[in-house]
Each structure stands twice: as C-alpha cells, then as structure tokens.
Amino acid sequence: MNRPLPNRLGHTACPHDCPSTCALEVELIDGGIGRVRGAADLDYTAGVICAKVARYAERIHNPNRLLYPLRRKGEKGNSDWRDTNAWERIGWDDALDAVARAFLEAEERFGSQTVWPYFYAGTMGLVQRDGIHRLRHAKRYSRQFDTICTNPAHAGYAAGTGKLAGPDPREMAKSDLVVIWGTNAVATQVNVMTHAIRARKERGARIAVVDVYRNETMKQADIALCLRPGTDAALACAVMHILFRDGHADRDYLARYTDFPDELEAHLASRTPEWAAAITGLGIEEIEAFARAVGTTKRTFFRLGYGFTRSRSGAVSMHAASSIAAVTGAWQYEGGGAFHTNGAIFNLDKRMIEAHELCDPATRRLDQSRIGAVLCGEPEVLFDGPPVTAMLIQNTNPMSVAPDQEKVRAGFARDDLFVCVHEQVMTETAAMADIVLPATMFMEHDDIYRGGGHQHILFGPKLVEPPGECRTNHQVFAGLAERLGADHPGFGMSEREHIDWMLRQSGRGTLAELEAAKWIDCQPDFRTSHYLDGFGHADGRFHFKPDWTSVDAPNNGPMGPWPTLPSFPDHFTAIEEVDAAHPFRLATSPARSFLNSSFNETPSSRAKEGGRPEVMIHPLDAAERGIADGSEVRLGNERGRVRLHARYFDGVCRGVLISEGVWANATFVDGRGINTLTGADPIAPYGGAAFHDNRVWIEVAGPATG
Numbered sequence: 052m053n054r055p056l057p058n059r060l061g062h063t064a065c066p067h068d069c070p071s072t073c074a075l076e077v078e079l080i081d082g083g084i085g086r087v088r089g090a091a092d093l094d095y096t097a098g099v100i101c102a103k104v105a106r107y108a109e110r111i112h113n114p115n116r117l118l119y120p121l122r123r124k125g126e127k128g129n130s131d132w133r134d135t136n137a138w139e140r141i142g143w144d145d146a147l148d149a150v151a152r153a154f155l156e157a158e159e160r161f162g163s164q165t166v167w168p169y170f171y172a173g174t175m176g177l178v179q180r181d182g183i184h185r186l187r188h189a190k191r192y193s194r195q196f197d198t199i200c201t202n203p204a205h206a207g208y209a210a211g212t213g214k215l216a217g218p219d220p221r222e223m224a225k226s227d228l229v230v231i232w233g234t235n236a237v238a239t240q241v242n243v244m245t246h247a248i249r250a251r252k253e254r255g256a257r258i259a260v261v262d263v264y265r266n267e268t269m270k271q272a273d274i275a276l277c278l279r280p281g282t283d284a285a286l287a288c289a290v291m292h293i294l295f296r297d298g299h300a301d302r303d304y305l306a307r308y309t310d311f312p313d314e315l316e317a318h319l320a321s322r323t324p325e326w327a328a329a330i331t332g333l334g335i336e337e338i339e340a341f342a343r344a345v346g347t348t349k350r351t352f353f354r355l356g357y358g359f360t361r362s363r364s365g366a367v368s369m370h371a372a373s374s375i376a377a378v379t380g381a382w383q384y385e386g387g388g389a390f391h392t393n394g395a396i397f398n399l400d401k402r403m404i405e406a407h408e409l410c411d412p413a414t415r416r417l418d419q420s421r422i423g424a425v426l427c428g429e430p431e432v433l434f435d436g437p438p439v440t441a442m443l444i445q446n447t448n449p450m451s452v453a454p455d456q457e458k459v460r461a462g463f464a465r466d467d468l469f470v471c472v473h474e475q476v477m478t479e480t481a482a483m484a485d486i487v488l489p490a491t492m493f494m495e496h497d498d499i500y501r502g503g504g505h506q507h508i509l510f511g512p513k514l515v516e517p518p519g520e521c522r523t524n525h526q527v528f529a530g531l532a533e534r535l536g537a538d539h540p541g542f543g544m545s546e547r548e549h550i551d552w553m554l555r556q557s558g559r560g561t562l563a564e565l566e567a568a569k570w571i572d573c574q575p576d577f578r579t580s581h582y583l584d585g586f587g588h589a590d591g592r593f594h595f596k597p598d599w600t601s602v603d604a605p606n607n608g609p610m611g612p613w614p615t616l617p618s619f620p621d622h623f624t625a626i627e628e629v630d631a632a633h634p635f636r637l638a639t640s641p642a643r644s645f646l647n648s649s650f651n652e653t654p655s656s657r658a659k660e661g662g663r664p665e666v667m668i669h670p671l672d673a674a675e676r677g678i679a680d681g682s683e684v685r686l687g688n689e690r691g692r693v694r695l696h697a698r699y700f701d702g703v704c705r706g707v708l709i710s711e712g713v714w715a716n717a718t719f720v721d722g723r724g725i726n727t728l729t730g731a732d733p734i735a736p737y738g739g740a741a742f743h744d745n746r747v748w749i750e751v752a753g754p755a756t757g
C-alpha cells in the first residue's frame with residue numbers, strides 16, 4: 052500500500068508519563084498525522100522512540116475518541132458512549148453548567164473540601180496537567196497527595212544524595228558498567244538502552260540488570276540478576292560488604308564525601324553474600340561476581356528505576372542501591388555515579404499555572420493511591436473531614452490503575468457522588484461519570500515538557516486541529532472558573548502566554564526562543580552533577596544513615612504509622628511475605644505496548660501483548676498445582692480475586708508470579724482487573740503503592756482455553 056506523502060514535518064515532545072520524554076518528528080498529512088519518529092538531533096532521544104508512539108496515528112485517529120460532551124442517562128459503568136440509552140449528547144455550555152452546579156451544591160452542603168479535583172500524569176505537560184491546581188486552590192477544594200508513582204523512589208534517592216539529580220544521563224554511553232536496576236528499560240524507557248548499548252559497542256562496556264524476571268531488558272544483560280521481589284537492599288548490602296572486604300571501597304572518598312562510613316562498615320560485616328543469597332534467592336557466586344564487577348570498574352553507572360521501589364521496602368531499597376556508588380566513589384568519574392531522575396534541576400516557576408498564593412495549607416491533602424478508601428468514606432483517610440461528594444478527573448484512570456480496586460469500585464458506584472471525567476477515550480473511569488467531557492490529545496494543544504530521565508525542557512506545539520468538540524484541559528479550567536466564581540489571572544491567559552511567563556520568570560528565556568531552539572539543555576556542570584562540591588544535604592555529605600523523618604511530611608496528620616525504618620541500608624522486612632495461605636509473590640510489571648492503561652484500548656497494542664491478560668508462572672510451580680499452559684486460573688489474596696490465563700515462563704523465579712500490564716478490567720474473565728490484588732497501604736516513609744509487592748494464592752479455574 053502506498054502511504055500518502057507528508058505535507059510537512061511537525062516537531063513536538065511526547066507527553067506520556069514516561070521518563071524518556073522523547074523529542075518527536077511527526078508527519079503531517081492533510082490535517083492528520085502519519086508516522087511519528089524520534090528526533091535525531093536531540094542527543095538523548097537520538098532518533099529512537101517506542102513502537103507505540105511511532106504508531107500514534109492509531110491512537111489520535113481512533114474511531115473511539117470521545118468527540119462531544121455526554122451526560123449519563125443510564126446505570127454507571129456503561130462504556131458504550133454511542134448507546135443513546137446510556138448517554139446523551141449535550142453542548143459544552145450545558146455540560147460545564149451541570150458540573151459547576153453540582154460543585155456549588157456539594158460545597159453548599161459539606162464545605163469546599165467535599166470537592167476533590169483528581170488528576171495525574173496522563174499528560175506531563177505542565178500547563179495542561181498542573182493547571183487543575185489553580186482551580187483547586189482558588190476554590191479551597193481538597194488537595195491531592197500524589198503517591199501513586201514516584202514517592203518511594205524519590206524519597207529513597209534523596210535520602211542519600213539530598214537532591215533529586217545526578218550525572219548527565221548521556222554519560223551512560225561513557226560508562227564501562229551500566230547497572231540497570233529495577234527498570235524494564237526496553238519497555239518503559241527505551242533510550243536508556245540506546246546509551247547503554249552505545250557504551251557496549253564503543254567501549255566494550257558491560258550491562259548488568261537487576262530485576263525479578265527475565266524480561267526484555269534482562270535478556271540484553273551481560274550480568275543478569277534475577278532476585279525475589281522486594282529484596283534489593285539485601286543484594287546492595289552484600290555488594291557493599293564485599294567491596295569493603297576486598298579493598299574496593301574508596302576510603303578517601305568515603306571520608307571526604309560521606310557520613311559515618313566506619314559505622315556503615317561495621318553494620319555490613321554481617322551482611323554477607325550467604326546472608327543475602329538466602330534472602331534474595333540469588334546464588335552466592337552471582338553476588339560475588341556482580342560485586343567484583345562493580346568494585347573493579349571505576350566508571351560504573353547505576354541507572355536506578357522505579358520498579359524496585361513499588362514495594363513496601365521500596366524507599367529503603369532505593370537508598371541502599373544508591374549507596375553502592377558512594378562506597379566505590381564511582382560518583383567522581385565521568386560515566387559513573389547513580390542516576391534516578393533529574394526532577395530537581397529545572398526550577399521552573401509554576402506560580403501562574405498553579406496559583407500557589409491561593410493555596411490554603413489548612414486544606415486536607417487526600418492520598419491519591421487511597422482513592423478507594425477515600426470514596427468509601429473511611430474517616431482516617433478523610434482526616435475526619437467531610438465526605439468527597441464531587442470530583443473532576445483528568446489525565447488518569449483510577450478505575451483501572453489505582454490499587455485496592457474493590458474499594459475503588461464501591462466508591463465510584465456511590466449514588467451520592469458526582470463525577471466529571473475529562474478524557475480522550477471512554478475509560479473505565481469515564482464510564483462511571485455523570486458528565487464526560489472530550490479532551491484534546493497532545494498534538495492538538497500547546498504545552499511544555501521537562502525530562503525525567505534526561506535534562507531537557509521541550510516545547511510541544513499544537514500541530515493538528517482536534518476532532519469533534521474536544522477541548523483542552525486549560526479550556527476546561529477557564530470554563531469552570533468562570534461559572535464557579537474562581538478568580539486568578541492565570542485563567543485568562545492562553546497556553547502560550549503561560550509558557551512564556553514561566554520561562555521568563557525562571558530565567559530560561561522566552562517561548563519564542565524555545566520554539567526556535569525546540570529544547571533547552573538544563574544539565575548542571577560536571578562538578579555539580581557529580582556532587583564533587585558536596586551532596587545536597589546541609590552537611591554536603593552522602594548519607595548512609597539518613598534521617599527518614601526529614602522527608603517533606605504531608606501537613607495533614609500522619610500517613611503512617613510507619614514501621615521503624617532501618618538506620619543503615621538493610622533488608623527491610625515490611626514486604627508482604629508469603630505465608631501458608633498465600634505461597635506466591637506477585638509483581639504487576641508494565642507491558643511494553645501499553646503505557647499504564649493508555650494504549651490498552653488500541654487493537655495493535657492489545658494484539659502485541661497477546662490479546663488478553665495473563666499471569667506468568669514457572670512451569671515447575673504450575674505443574675505442582677496442575678495448572679496447564681494457557682489455562683484459566685484464579686489469583687487471590689485478602690483484597691480480592693481475579694480470573695485470567697496462565698502462561699508458562701521459566702524466566703520467573705520459583706514462587707514468583709508476573710502479570711504484565713494494566714489491562715482493562717473488562718478483559719478479565721470476571722471483569723475484575725489486576726489491581727484488585729494490589730494494596731493501597733502507604734509505603735514508608737512517604738507514601739506510595741506497592742504494586743509489585745503482593746502475596747497471593749493461585750488455583751486452576753477451568754479447562755484450558757488457550
């Protein structure tokens with residue numbers, strides 16, 4: 052088939068919730084889009100993007116895109132928005148009036164904090180994503196404690212370094228050993244592989260991968276470490292034990308740049324490879340070999356991901372892994388150190404977008420991950436305040452992605468809860484709404500993005516017209532503000548005016564300059580990035596013994612009580628260990644062709660992921676239970692049960708189960724999705740959901756159908 056030739060190329064940035072934040076080139080063809088490619092001239096993207104965004108035409112020109120506002124007529128939960136018995140098409144004015152009326156009535160009855168604007172990072176654009184705070188603060192609505200993704204990782208990393216920043220991620224290409232720890236980079240941030248493989252090709256570097264199953268990233272590894280979920284800190288401790296034992300600790304560096312190295316060494320004396328092998332399931336020789344590689348390679352670059360922190364031991368594990376680089380002093384060398392994210396380097400002034408000056412710190416901050424408990428009215432998570440009776444939801448799909456789904460479902464089913472969902476497609480959350488508003492996709496609006504896994508700010512201009520009556524998040528804020536009597540200059544500004552204002556205030560030039568340049572490289576200089584003039588803590592040192600109480604605590608009462616965190620890196624037994632009734636540990640790792648729940652509606656992504664949700668099980672574990680390859684199984688724990696199909700895979704450890712991807716609940720045999728099994732209890736010390744830390748049982752559910 053001949054593809055039409057593009058009229059021109061558009062330049063933009065990928066808005067998805069992915070550390071890669073790729074610079075994109077888009078073929079623009081007769082008002083629509085064709086192929087999407089990675090920009091070759093941004094050296095982090097280096098011309099490479101993931102397959103799901105390369106075929107974005109399928110998502111943006113999706114026949115199931117929401118096109119006009121809808122009012123629910125029938126029962127909650129009907130996702131066929133063309134069903135006129137379930138949904139009624141209405142105009143934008145009517146829709147916004149209905150939302151405003153519901154919010155004002157709710158406020159009248161219970162006070163402003165009964166309204167909970169709920170959002171997340173479906174778009175990472177700062178104007179479209181974060182403008183919801185302007186409305187929230189102007190109206191004194193309940194705040195959101197953003198826990199679902201980053202808190203354990205960020206708290207754990209900053210506990211050691213004092214700052215969420217590190218070496219230039221492009222330095223991976225100059226490393227001699229790239230340790231990819233707890234991130235399935237091939238699937239979740241493909242550019243890490245670009246730079247790691249470059250190091251291998253150009254310098255003969257080795258790649259080590261630490262994960263809980265032999266995923267696509269581990270298949271590329273020279274050193275593959277497949278450990279039991281939640282036990283990474285034990286591995287890190289044994290590595291540090293060996294480094295001290297074998298004379299690979301850099302004692303000058305330790306004395307100059309870190310706290311309490313002597314106490315650390317004494318503490319590690321009993322954290323032997325034998326001790327760690329018993330906890331992690333790794334072989335002693337595997338641990339020794341990994342430690343030897345780390346100890347004898349000055350330029351070791353630890354690329355620390357999120358996955359290994361989605362565990363009740365997550366923050367402790369992150370801190371332990373980052374500590375290794377401080378023992379060897381790898382931080383001093385180009386191509387060495389421990390990188391997690393560059394969150395702290397950008398310093399963009401978001402006051403106009405978020406209306407900080409209107410924020411009343413006395414308003415409660417409800418835990419995003421515990422939306423189920425919040426909507427079920429549990430007093431503790433409501434801080435004994437009013438129930439949540441009205442919501443605006445943007446850029447997130449909690450009916451699929453939030454943990455403890457039984458509560459989430461019960462909460463959304465409440466008759467006295469008014470929900471407005473602004474979405475691009477009819478998600479399972481939108482299906483529970485009273486009013487659904489159609490949203491633009493990123494190529495249909497202007498926004499600005501900043502990297503997580505790299506160090507650039509990028510501009511993403513509007514490239515094509517939106518279909519139907521889709522509106523931007525920014526337009527929705529303005530439309531509601533007017534009706535709700537919310538006043539702030541930010542509501543009257545365009546997206547471009549916001550971006551220009553923010554750049555100027557932040558000392559990053561102007562929008563016109565950014566638009567001409569396409570991106571700004573914000574990497575601090577080498578000495579700063581490598582902490583050679585001191586780490587981010589007041590004493591300038593890396594902290595092996597962190598003050599876990601000093602992480603920015605939510606100002607609304609305790610999120611705990613926390614179990615006591617170990618003072619030095621250590622195995623943290625808070626994980627959900629197996630017991631007789633629940634003999635397996637389940638991790639719900641990401642799928643390569645989905646992005647959280649996004650793309651799980653596109654036929655090509657579903658097909659690439661095998662067409663249905665599955666759980667991977669070691670063939671020997673399966674055989675012991677009479678589970679045939681492809682057969683239907685039930686998984687369950689204290690939180691609920693799900694039915695899906697088993698797939699044999701000898702790349703998972705015995706006793707471990709992996710279910711990849713957030714599939715729509717409706718694709719499971721009985722309509723209950725994988726997050727039925729995941730818990731919303733907060734991870735110490737700063738919240739978060741332990742998506743990969745679940746004990747479960749598994750049993751045969753029926754005859755093989757696969």
Ligand SMILES: Nc1nc2c(c(=O)[nH]1)N[C@H]1C(S)=C(S)[C@@H](COP(=O)(O)OP(=O)(O)OC[C@H]3O[C@@H](n4cnc5c(=O)[nH]c(N)nc54)[C@H](O)[C@@H]3O)O[C@H]1N2
Binds near residue numbers: 068358
């Ligand atoms: N294709 C795709 N890309 C994505 C996403 C997606 O869903 N699909 N999600 C996006 C989002 S929101 C985020 S935050 C990032 C997250 O990206 P990552 O940082 O990669 O984190 P996760 O995807 O949670 O998990 C990564 C890996 O950690 C492994 N893991 C689980 N438990 C443990 C453990 O205890 N120890 C170790 N060592 N490994 C463990 C999982 O098996 C998985 O292979 O990816 C983004 N990119």
Ligand SMILES: Nc1nc2c(c(=O)[nH]1)N[C@H]1C(S)=C(S)[C@@H](COP(=O)(O)OP(=O)(O)OC[C@H]3O[C@@H](n4cnc5c(=O)[nH]c(N)nc54)[C@H](O)[C@@H]3O)O[C@H]1N2
Binds near residue numbers: 446448492524729
């Ligand atoms: N089992 C399991 N569950 C998980 C995870 C896991 O590893 N395992 N990972 C967790 C993590 S790390 C995260 S971050 C969460 C993320 O979960 P979600 O926040 O739900 O993730 P996304 O799929 O990125 O985005 C959600 C929605 O945003 C919409 N959207 C995108 N752009 C816009 C826009 O401009 N405007 C509007 N109005 N809507 C838009 C998309 O259509 C999509 O439906 O999931 C968590 N859930």
Ligand code: SF4
Binds near residue numbers: 065073100240242
């Ligand atoms: S790798 Fe991530 S940032 Fe890059 S195109 Fe894919 S989803 Fe977007």
Ligand SMILES: [Mo]
Binds near residue numbers: 068199200201
């Ligand atoms: Mo995430």
